[in-house]
Amino acid sequence: MIDGLGPRRRDPLRRYLSAWVGFSAGGHFSQALSVAIVLFAFSTQAIRSVMGWPGAVAVLATLLVLAALSLFGGRHHVEWHGILPVSLIALFGFMAISVLWSEYTWVTVGGVAYAAGFGALGLYLALGRDLVQVVRAVGDALRIVLVASMSLEVFAGLLIDQPIRFLGIRGDLALGGPIQGLAGTRNYLGFLAALALVTFVVEFLTRSVPRSHAAASAVLAAVTLLFARSPVAALAVVVLIVAGLALRTLRRAPEHRRPLLQSVLTVVVVVGGAVSWALRDSLLASVDGASDLSARSLLWARVRSLASVHDITGWGFVGQWPAEIFPFSTVLAPDGRPYATALNAFFDMWLQLGLVGVLLLVVSGTLALVRSWATASGHPIVAYVWPALVLVLIGVTALAESFVLSEGTLMLFVAIATIAARKRSWRSRLPRLSGPPVGSDR
Incomplete structure (x- = not known):
């Protein structure tokens, strides 16, 4: 009797699970989930301030489960052949094996798992959504972040004239900034505003949202960027403008002239980079960044001395620095507070994963940029400009x-690197292990 009822009792559960998987693969759910993923990834600082690390990790785990269900439901529509660039596999693989020599094993395990979680979310964006949908999801999420940030700054700086300390908001809007918003620091808020500006302009050009909506959003991003008063974001925007003009020229040039223009552009970039580095003090002084450079120089000198102890493989990956773990506990700001990062991705990677990690980061970033730039230069769809410009910003x-190296920017880097590889990966020429070759561009 019991055995006969068993299958009947399981049938409703099976139908429920099947219905849920089917719903999670739907377009509306996938787009809403994409917006939620991007919103969480770029506001983790605020979420940790409210919910603590356990709450943030719980949200991350929930999003990973929902993303896995969504991909599973749409598995027949996802091309899995050569989905992830080998350079990214090597980068995350080296993060993972750093557990073997780390002197703080469990902290490294946690740091690697946290980074891999955001990498998996980036992979979902690249697989579960097309490029225009990714741009739209990033745009919708950043609109929420910027509106909430400016609202909180108005509340703190104009209405109550008091800082909101647990969010890191100083309430300096009435003084013209700098403001921090939900980002926690002016440089990260400036980065998000610059990313939003690129995204909103692409939305305007592709008409993926009403043009009045995109224009108003771009004004919001520009105002946020202005009040953030971030010297890093200011210089990044200048580079973005130059890169955008270069891409516009390449896209309008005849196809037979593009290789020559690309060569000329490469020479200009190399020379311009060398000149900018030689004049870095003057450039930073022009955007009120000289004090930042002096503080960073002291920090980088300390990081160099620590990194040289394990210069090839590093101390072990942790992501954001734990203040109570050696050697990170010995790197202190002038006011005595511990730093959370090295304020430079390459110095940070050198300290955590050594010169091998720096090489893997440079190779993966360069490949992604070259692939996305080559696609953006000639692809008829203007949305393909977005990955190239975002990688320039990063x-x-x-x-x-x-x-x-962490959270939202790492997620975006993985997503864009995967999207770029989809068009230009050498593995697209490899046959499948079974079955006929697929006529996909991956």
Whole structure:
């Protein structure tokens, strides 16, 4: 009797699970989940301030489960052949094996798992959504972040004239900034505003949202960028403008002239980079960043001395620095507070994963940028400009911040690198292990 009822009792549960998986693969759910993922990834600082680390990890785990269900439901529509660039596999793989020599094993396990979680969310964005949908999800999420940030700054700086300390908001809007919003620091808020500006302009050009909506959003991003008063974001925006003009020229040029223009552009970039580095003090002084440079120079000198102890493989990956763990506990700001990062992705990677990690980061970033730039230069759909410009923003910011090694920026980097590989990966020419070759561009 019991055995006969068993299958009947399981049938409703099976139907429920099947219905849920089917719903999670739907377009509306996938887009809403994408917006939630991006919103969480770029506001983790505020979420940790309210819910603590356990709450933030719980939200991350929930989003990972929902993303897995969504991909499973749409598995027949996802091309899995060569989905992830080998350079990213090597980068995350080296993060993982650093557990073997880390002197703080469990902290490294946690840091690697946390980074891998955001990497998996980036992979979901690349697989579960097309490029225009990714741009739209990033745009919708950043609109929420910027509106909430400016609202809180108005409340703190104009209405109550008091800081909101647990969110890191100083309430300096009435003084013209700098403001921090939900980002926690002016440089990260400036980065988000610059990312939003690129995204809203692409939305305007692709008409993925009403043009009045995109224009108003761009004004909001520009105002946020102005009040953030971030010297890092200011220089990044200048580079973005130059990169955008270069891409516009390449896209309008005849196809047979593009290789020559790309070569000329490469020479200009190399020369311009060398000149900018030689004049870095003057450039930073022009955007009120000289004091930042002096503080960073002292920090980087300390990081160099620590990194040289394990210069090839590093001390072990942790992501954001735990203040109570050696050697990170010995790197202190002038006011005595511990730093959370090395304020430079390459110094940070050198300390955590050594020169091997720096090489893997540079290779993966360079491949992603070259692939996305080549696609953006000639693809008829203007949305393909977005990945190239976002990688330029991430690359420039990496010289003065470590955003790319954690949370939202790491997620975005993985997503864009995967999208870029989809069009240009050498593995697209490899046949499948079974079955006929697929006529996919991956």
